[in-house]
Amino acid sequence: MTQDTTQTLTRSEATSARIIAAARPLFVAKNYADVTTDMIAGAAGVTKGGLYHHFPSKESLYVSMMLDDFERKHQLFKQSVASPGTCRERLASLTRDFLELPEEERQLARLVRRDINIFTGDDRDRLVRAYQLALPEQIEAIIRDGIKDGELAPGDPRILSWSFVALVEVVVSQYAYEVLGDTSLRLDHVLDLFFDGAAPKPTGGTQ
């Protein structure tokens, strides 16, 4: 698998991918414990035996699914971090990418918080590290630059990045979509709130 990534997937790889793809919406919709291996296998068009041919355990299937997703997100968000422009522009780029992700992939990022205390030891550590690398650390890098360049007030970049993530999660809700509408307005809302706060601007312009 390491020596040959150029051509089409093997049958085994295709089935593994199909199983993971089938598991994704199930784990988004229901708790880890409430998603059975039979459900996943059924949704993927294999039997439980087939599933266990590709994954040694339910837990390892879950971890594979999450690591897969974090890797994709990591690649996606890395681009915004590397892009030129102001801190605000780069944060906007990253957030826009996130908001324009399909619903399912956006929700996956929340699973790590919901399910993290199910796991212990190695699996838990790997999940946490992969998540932090994919999202908070990318934001933290941009924020760190922003502080250095004077675009942001001095402060702990990690706490600021978590705060930013928290604000983004708010506008992902159904209600925010109804009130704020499409991506651009939700994006502006998050950036305005993060950079300038909720107090009225001293200059008092209307939007």
Added chain:
Amino acid sequence: MTQDTTQTLTRSEATSARIIAAARPLFVAKNYADVTTDMIAGAAGVTKGGLYHHFPSKESLYVSMMLDDFERKHQLFKQSVASPGTCRERLASLTRDFLELPEEERQLARLVRRDINIFTGDDRDRLVRAYQLALPEQIEAIIRDGIKDGELAPGDPRILSWSFVALVEVVVSQYAYEVLGDTSLRLDHVLDLFFDGAAPKPTGGTQ
């Protein structure tokens, strides 16, 4: 229970309360599915049969526990909403009350987000309503006043209240405690960020 709250609890009420008190730390530490009724009963000093004498199901025990807690929080936060002062002062009062709650009670508020998709129908609705009444709606009331009085820029008060809650949850983390230290500094951080944002102040004062 409605007609007689003056004197000491009956034995039955005391046992119910003991069971709920025993369940609280267990549900905080582990997922709903991973906390067994035997564990709860054991921690409460009764047997499973005794537990089921007081609660018809595990789910109803969980719901009772949560509704109990939300009711207490509702009473607590109501005071800050009713208190005089600026929007910022009232938000500070409410947030300080929250931050000074014992760890266990603070964490309980997060359970509703973690476990809400376990339940369906009536129980789910009651949990959501009780939570929103206890926390976001109290904050929303203060924010609504703030917008009316010009202390906050116009905006959707519900989204702003959710944003505020999200920012508070960030400073509840272990890391934030290490970086920011005691309650007052974390409180200031949340309020500064919410009201004024992360950008440097135009006047440029240092703290």
Added chain:
DNA sequence: ACTAGAACCGACCGGTCAGTCGGTCGGTGA
């Protein structure tokens, strides 16, 4: 065509856990 091995099947096992039920205990009123 033959065959070795990978992919896949599905009945089954072992363990777990919510919920049950017949019974015991202790307090309370007559």
Added chain:
DNA sequence: TCACCGACCGACTGACCGGTCGGTTCTAGT
């Protein structure tokens, strides 16, 4: 002191689910 009843007990049940395993089918190389 005795009868009653709510509180409590704990062994048991039935269903569910993760994981196994012997067997079958598909595929690729010769």
